[in-house]
Amino acid sequence: MRVLQFTIPVAHEKNIIVQRDVLPHFYPHLHRHNEIQLTWVQQGEGTLVADNNMHTFRGNEIFWISDNQPHVFKSDPSYFLPRSKKKIHAMMLFFNPVGPLAPLFELQDTKGIKAFMHQHKGGFKLPQSQVADISQKMLRIRDTSGAVKMICFLELLQSLYNIKDLVSLGAGVQSNIPNEHEGVRIGSIYNYIMQHYEEPLTLEDVAKRAHMTPQAFCRYFKKHTRHTFISFLNEVRINEACKQLTAGSYESIANIAYSCGFNSVTNFNRVFKTVTGKAPGEYVDHYFHHVETSFAPEP
Structure with missing residues (x-):
């Protein structure tokens, strides 16, 4: 990276x-x-x-x-x-x-x-x-x-x-110290995806944002992140879905799926299980059975 x-x-x-x-x-x-x-x-x-x-x-x-x-x-x-x-x-x-x-x-x-x-x-x-x-x-x-x-x-x-x-948190594999230009470029791509994940983002959209052709962008993104564009976008969306699922209240799984950028509940359920290893309902049950809550406000 x-x-x-x-x-x-x-x-x-x-x-x-x-x-x-x-x-x-x-x-x-x-x-x-x-x-x-x-x-x-x-x-x-x-x-x-x-x-x-x-x-x-x-x-x-x-x-x-x-x-x-x-x-x-x-x-x-x-x-x-x-x-x-x-x-x-x-x-x-x-x-x-x-x-x-x-x-x-x-x-x-x-x-x-x-x-x-x-x-x-x-x-x-x-x-x-x-x-x-x-x-x-x-x-x-x-x-x-x-x-x-x-x-x-x-x-x-x-x-x-x-x-x-x-x-x-991570693999602990550290790359060589980067130059500033590359840091700004890949950081800008990350920021754009993470701020617009709920929209119908396409490879063409993000490649244009990075001033690259889609083919060049795919090679660049995979080289520097070890993710494909789709795998990274899916992880961002599922990460947001996990936050909403464990926040304590939500109207329905469908509302979460659409608010996170998925175009169908079926696709959402499939991607969710691929990323987390659990169906949405199983994930929520596991979270509330295994996460303790404690608060330590600063004096």
């Missing part, structure tokens, strides 16, 4: 960076950076693209993005409407595992944490049952300084290390 190389805009003397964002929407471009990123989405919803995989995100969820892992937290299209008053609230913790902190992870007592970071190059999502504890540890890091901050940071990493049921 070709993405923008991103520099975290903070003072260079800081080894552990905590950033709080309250914005109309998340940063909308595919990017990566040298730092590991732990993101607590306090308020907001949308789609997380990590490597070439898509995941729904909602408020009070925490995600680990590995160093140099391509990603974007793409807010729902409703956040980009002209009169939208929606806001996202998020707290991010950044640290570079091979920067000034590298000697810390060479100590005998922290080699397990170093192995943990290497094992999770694809990133992960925390189980909901762990969000309250980890978010409180993030707040303690934010509110401390000096040696106390470092102690809290190590406690956070040790707690993450002890969690067994982490949900992987």
Whole structure:
């Protein structure tokens, strides 16, 4: 995947960076950076693209993005409407595992944490049952300084290390550092598809947007994303359908299918099972039987 190389805009003397964002929407471009990123989405919803995989995100969820892992937290299209008053609230913790902190992870007592970071190059999502504890540890890091901050940071990493049921986000296969032109181009294509998935998008439409012939676009898109145009569009649409199905209330499966860009319920059911491995009804039953809810509002 070709993405923008991103520099975290903070003072260079800081080894552990905590950033709080309250914005109309998340940063909308595919990017990566040298730092590991732990993101607590306090308020907001949308789609997380990590490597070439898509995941729904909602408020009070925490995600680990590995160093140099391509990603974007793409807010729902409703956040980009002209009169939208929606806001996202998020707290991010950044640290570079091979920067000034590298000697810390060479100590005998922290080699397990170093192995943990290497094992999770694809990133992960925390189980909901762990969000309250980890978010409180993030707040303690934010509110401390000096040696106390470092102690809290190590406690956070040790707690993450002890969690067994982490949900992987991506494959963890990292490509070479891209040039900026390619990052902007593929990011623009992703953004266009994710903002117009509910429309009857065609290959010709998106190829024209990318200033390519359909044949050239197919080769380009598959090379840089390992998806075909149709497989990516289907995943975006099914990801949106999953959000609507698990939101708690909906009129019918048919309404969801049409609102997500499918032209028939039969086609929707077929694609849904191909992407998720379950029929829509089975997916909902599984979700509400296995997902715990817990809330940890920020003080």
